[in-house]
Amino acid sequence: MGLFNSTVLDVIIGLIFVYLLLAILCTAANEWVAAFTRRRGKMLRRGIEQLLSGQPTRNGGDADAFLQEFYAHPLITSMMHDGNHPTYISPRNFAAVVTDVTISLGSGAASFDSLEKGASQLPEGNVRKTLLALLQRSSNRLDATEDNRLEVSQQLIEGWFNDAMDRVSGWYKRRTQLWTIAIAVALTVVANADTVQISRRLWVDPVLRGEVIEGAKARAQKPPATIAVDYEDDADPTVGTVTRTDNQGSEISAEERQSLGQLIGWRGAVQNNTWKDWGERGFGWILTVLALSMGAPFWFDLLNKFMNVRYAGKSPDEAAKTPKK
């Protein structure tokens, strides 16, 4: 029997399909945990605190007074909902608020000079140091003129914020990954999603294998949520329309739940209670957790690629080549 005969391919596809469904469940659980723990808002707050803390607004004053002024600004308070930190602050708004707070601590209307004056009047602190450095850099910019120096300065403040957001994104991804693994472990153990057992069931039961392949085929044909661009007006190819399509891929259908139910679970497993059985089960669990940590998009892409191999590789997006005359 060759390595890539249809049974082997079907078992691989079935395994990928199970990983995809379980990964979708993990993603949904992770989103729920992120919302419940307000993870995004907390991470963003931590990033902003790193930038703006340690800066009093008067000598001998509170070390975090500047940060408090930032959060008291109407632009920021209007984004708060039930006292919860917003999950997103645009670079433009950040720069506008920092500029506003700095200028208001000095005096005068919004201008480069009043911003510079406000920054130099701040007591020693992180924000003072950074702002003065950015303002110096803006003066040295070749494209800076008297008329646009304030705007150039704000662009540099936006860049300062963007660099910090790179760090925040890194923290968020790492935290999300940890939660993904934790959820994957819990789901795998509770549902007994044992890779070894799943592949054994797919291998020995051709009827079950066939049902799972049909489910995988239907799933591969579901379009993921996307943003689609169309150029409907042939007369003007510089005008296009853009629409969001619904996400049909983030829910599990009843048929998919049924297939999953036949492949995972504790049914019959409690009879296998030797150390060897638990060792094999543990190995199978580890493989499943590793697989789930790759995420649903990875398994969706892989499913499509293997389905293309199984069904002789037509790209779904382009019309078929028409026969020559």
Next chain:
Amino acid sequence: MSLRQTHITILVATLICAPIVCRGQMVLGLEKDFIETYKDKATIFTRFHLDAVPAHADPHPIGEGSKDGDIHIAGRDSVVRLPLVAEIINARKEPQSLTFLKNLLNEGTLGKEIDLTGVWRIWFEHLSKKPQIQKKAFPTPDDSGMAHAFELHPVTMFDTFDCRDSFVPIKSNTKEFKAYGAVRAFIEEYGKLELDIALKGSQVMLTAGLGQINYAEFDIELAAKPKSVGDGFIVSAKVYEAGEEDHPLIQANRRMVFVKDTVPGNTVKNMTKGERLHVLGIPRVNLHAVSLIVSKLGPNETWHGSLPYEMIIVAILK
């Protein structure tokens, strides 16, 4: 093979196949303002710092595939601010430009700054392991074949030398360049490329895998009169295999980009809906489509889909 051995084999095969089917990728970061400025333009004018040229300033030979008669010049510039390669097509038809480069090499004065205009082109053909982000510092180019995604290709003005006459079929006295056929290019390559688009502050991050095919030979049928965009023309057109009359190769019309005051540009500007051309073209990322997608993206959202592309028409073929 026992059942256990089969299990292990299946799992190993799955894990091994995963990296094989996932090609290497590259990240390119562009400023949103830059995209908005150039998305519907054919060319970019910039001040270009010549850093690296091929040995003896020799163009590629003419044959097929990479033997396309181009000459590549790597450098830095004041507008794009990315590792940049300028490519003069049909370089042997531009003896003044070649002599200029040879003289620089002979005199050891590579590093000169010149004015340069060329068709901007983003194509992930020479992947870089490190992200290339606009306005972020990068090492001085020292190889005309360096990793890059941004090109000025084809060049239209090289210093004071007008290269717009190079927009003709690529041939020497003895050889003619053979481009890829339309099916190989559009169906088997361009149509299978994928792109991720994400927002990072004021920058748009494009992530894509290897796009291997440059020059394609195909027919187009105009869907309307070409629209002038100042430095060229853009027109929606159906794509056909060369010589095919009835069945378009791809369902959707594609944007075709023509440069003003070139043979293709002068040919198309007075054409109308339904008229056809047999052309040589190279693909570039469609920044207009990227701009539309970005306008709908949320702050932590990544769009993934088929790489949106348009075709730069570099020659009219007989």
